[in-house]
Amino acid sequence: MNDPRTLHSIDLHGHDSAPAAGENLRSRYASIRAHSVNLVKPLSEEDCCVQSMPDASPTKWHLGHTSWFFETFILEKYEDAFRPFLPAFRMLFNSYYNGIGEKYPRAQRGMLTRPALHEIMLYRKKVNERMEGIFAHHGDDEAFRMLVELGLHHEQQHQELILTDIKHLLSLNPLKPAYREQEEETSPAATAIEWHAFDSGLVEIGHGGDGFRFDNETPRHRRGSS
Numbered sequence: 001m002n003d004p005r006t007l008h009s010i011d012l013h014g015h016d017s018a019p020a021a022g023e024n025l026r027s028r029y030a031s032i033r034a035h036s037v038n039l040v041k042p043l044s045e046e047d048c049c050v051q052s053m054p055d056a057s058p059t060k061w062h063l064g065h066t067s068w069f070f071e072t073f074i075l076e077k078y079e080d081a082f083r084p085f086l087p088a089f090r091m092l093f094n095s096y097y098n099g100i101g102e103k104y105p106r107a108q109r110g111m112l113t114r115p116a117l118h119e120i121m122l123y124r125k126k127v128n129e130r131m132e133g134i135f136a137h138h139g140d141d142e143a144f145r146m147l148v149e150l151g152l153h154h155e156q157q158h159q160e161l162i163l164t165d166i167k168h169l170l171s172l173n174p175l176k177p178a179y180r181e182q183e184e185e186t187s188p189a190a191t192a193i194e195w196h197a198f199d200s201g202l203v204e205i206g207h208g209g210d211g212f213r214f215d216n217e218t219p220r221h222r223r224g225s226s
């Protein structure tokens with residue numbers, strides 16, 4: 001029997017092969033979507049299915065939910081003959097968008113042994129292929145580009161969640177499995193925590209500039225600080 005503390009690899013060959021990072025939105029889409037899959041490669045299928053607590057989600061769910069976002073908010077809007085990959089996914093992978101309809105209970109996401117991981121990988125692949133078609137026809141459409149930008153930042157949020165959630169899950173295992181082998185033995189020492197003084201008065205908070213921001217980061221406004 002294999003040592004259960006060792007890493008397991010999922011054969012994801014053929015799913016989202018990682019492209020070089022590019023400058024334009026289309027290549028950023030491919031690169032960021034592929035990164036989600038790369039994060040999963042050190043995990044076993046069992047690792048991907050378990051939910052360690054109600055506030056965490058299974059890796060598998062994150063992979064489905066991020067594809068659901070592109071399917072629901074972009075493919076449905078831009079495809080002439082839109083048909084969902086699987087109608088049930090609309091409910092399974094909805095998180096908190098009440099306007100979209102029913103949601104599967106968050107605390108029970110770890111019960112979803114079906115769809116299987118390979119089916120969710122197929123879902124991702126099909127969504128990516130369909131997104132390619134939309135890029136071809138609407139790649140210069142400003143509203144489309146804004147939605148893609150939002151979807152990519154949403155995907156990156158969930159990449160952080162994949163890592164925090166899997167670290168919590170693995171931390172509960174007495175076999176002390178590692179997410180992956182440490183790549184460098186010599187990591188820099190953390191900077192000591194210290195207090196920083198600042199002047200009291202009116203300060204500006206909120207997003208400034210032209211770059212991407214989520215809606216809860218605006219409007220920029222003044223607040224008293226003491």
Ligand SMILES: [Fe+2]
Pocket residue numbers: 065095154158
């Ligand atoms: Fe989300």
